[in-house]
Amino acid sequence: MQSTSSHHQHQAIDQLYSHHHGWLQSWLRRRLGNAADAADLAQDTFVRLLCSAPGEPLNFTTPRAYLATIANRLSINLYRRRSLEHAYLAVLAQTPEDLSPSLEHQALVLEALDEIDQVLALLPARTRQAFLMAQLEGYTQEEIASQLGLSVRSVQRYLARAFEECIVLASQSGQYE
Template sequence: MQSTSSANHHPHQAIDQLYSHHHGWLQNWLRKRLGSAADAADLAQDTFVRLLSSATGEALNYTAPRAYLATIANRLALNFYRRRSLEQAYLAALAETPEALAPSLENQALVLEALDEIDQVLALLPAPSRQAFLMAQLEGYTQEEIASRLKLSVRTVQRHLARAFEECIVLASTHDE
């Protein structure tokens, strides 16, 4: 493998070496955890795409590149399972919808894409903000009810909701451009 200083000058080359030395191991490691060779192949590729998009060559600064790759892959796997769970919940709700009211396949794909983007935004929020937002939007709780259930002041719930709405507004504004 290249030295760290050389890797910093040529990050893509360093990542290429990292790929050739560890891709097979990472894919097998993911396959054992996911139980699916196809999902493991996708997530292994996504792990290296993530490294390429950062293009810093940081991976070679670690004494344990496999642990570094496993950390990235674990995060991607969590996102993968969260997206899959969200998609399954949406499809289950669609199955309950009368056929005459069901959205077109194109609209279903758009809704799934929007749900994924919202999920990504919510995942970035602190847990109390995310929980307060979901309780208000999905369960219809008032601010007072949320405060009581979360054992917070109403003012704190308002701050959490404001933060969540700000993130949603930022997400919406990126779609208006």
């Protein structure tokens, strides 16, 4: 049985949806230039609202600004995910056909890249930058410290935090079971 506050929250979201869904979808369509992406992101915006802080009262003084903020963040995530996919597909296009992974393997890699990107997006900028410098560019901790103007100990803490997040991601996806 739904709690009273949860019931009121769902009613508030229903009302928000009925009053602003059309506007949000049109706003996204103008921004993205794609009706299908706009429809998906508009729907995802309301799903995000439904999943956030269940039972908490929703009081919006500027509902359109709030919805636009959520939708904007979702569109950034969409573009980042597509950029990763395009980069991976560009690498695949350069790979000799006999060395190309199967379509199933390609799909798994794209899914893993998306999950890693989501984890990296949650990290503070310096932590993310240090991690990418170490993993993608092969910099040593000392080189990272010098490049970023940090102590080696700070770089070690940043890298440890990034690796912790990657381990959590791997355990959640069942890789260590």
